Amino acid sequence: MPRTRIAGIGKYVPGNVFTNNDLTQWMDTSDEWIQERTGIKERRYADRTGETTATMGAEAASQALSRAGVTAADVDFIIFATLSPDYYFPGCGVLVQRILGCGEIGALDIRNQCSGFVYALSVADQFIKAGMYKNVLVIGSEKHSFGIDFSTRGRNVAVIFGDGAGAVLLQPTSDPDRGILSTHLHSDGASAEQLAMYNPGTHGNRWGNFASYDDHAIGDTFMSKAMVEEAQNFPYMDGPAVFKKAIVKFPEVICEALDANGYQPADLTLLIPHQANLRIAQGVQQKLGLRDDQVFNNIQRYGNTTAASVPLALCEAWEEGRIKEGDLICLAAFGSGFTWGSALLRW
Secondary structure, three states, X not given: OOEEEEXXXXXXXXXXEEEHHHHOOOOOOOHHHXXXXXXXXXXXXXXXXOOOHHHHHHHHHHHHHHHHOXXXXXXXXXXXXXXXXXXXXXXXXXXXXXXXXXXXXXXXXXXXXXXXXXXXXXXXXXXXXOOOOOOEEEEEEEOHHHOOOOOHHHHHHHOOEOOEEEEEEEEEEOOOOOEEEEEEEEEOHHHHHHEEOOOOOOOXXXXXXXXXXXXXXXXXXXXXXXXXXXXXOOOEEOHHHHHHHHHHHHHHXXXXXXXXXXXXXXXXXXXXXXXXXXXXXXXXXXXXXXXXXXXXXXXHHHOEOHHHHHHHHHHHHHHOOOOOOOOEEEEEEEEOOOEEEEEEEEO
């Protein structure tokens, strides 16, 4: 059975830089307050109409294809991870297929939020190991800035997130010393509502009182005028609850990947965690006893780009020369759902 290797990698970030101080024009916050709680100094926001989740993903994908030495015509399958699609439906995968000019290949969208890229990587790995596809494009992209509550009311969420994209082109390899060694995926829906965007949706308040509805016999449960008037169409996050869960599950799933392949944390060349919060990453580093040079963080510059954060950080680490052939790399993520996962690979 072949292994799956990353043949090409790319990233894209918008040119619009918004510092913590820039956010003070819309909300009661400060650079000190944001850095103390998240480690973030600035983030990128896409153009309001000129850039979308799909176009940013396509830019990152084009770079990955170029670095892999293949063209869009060579791509067999697309997997696109995002929580901020251009449309509620169809998904961004088909939009990227259209933008790049790929053939009439399959396109799959994954809605696993912060752990979306790790989930997508795992799915792609199975396709390649099975021999079904030889060039799989995996993309993580987000445009959070179009749907955030930029007010003091929404600051706990607004200050954290940024826009961007990352992508990899995966191919099979017969080299036993290269490629994805294993992936590990988990979920716990018991706390799903602690980090969620309830509306628009079809829940009809089945899981809690999350939406106000107009008085009609049918319809108007997906999005009502009352929801907009009462600002119920923004993401909700119980920050302390998410932190408490993440600080446990992050190191667990990293150790799971290492144990499955006979390694210890000290063997890692580089850990690339989902860029959720610098304090979480530092806590995980401390628990695993990793040195500073064994962990890569770029949340300071980009904020939390959810599904895009792992491939964006992976690409930047590679561009900076932090990743070389033969290095042992671990990717890990935790997010809404709750879902979490890890991937261990030999570069």
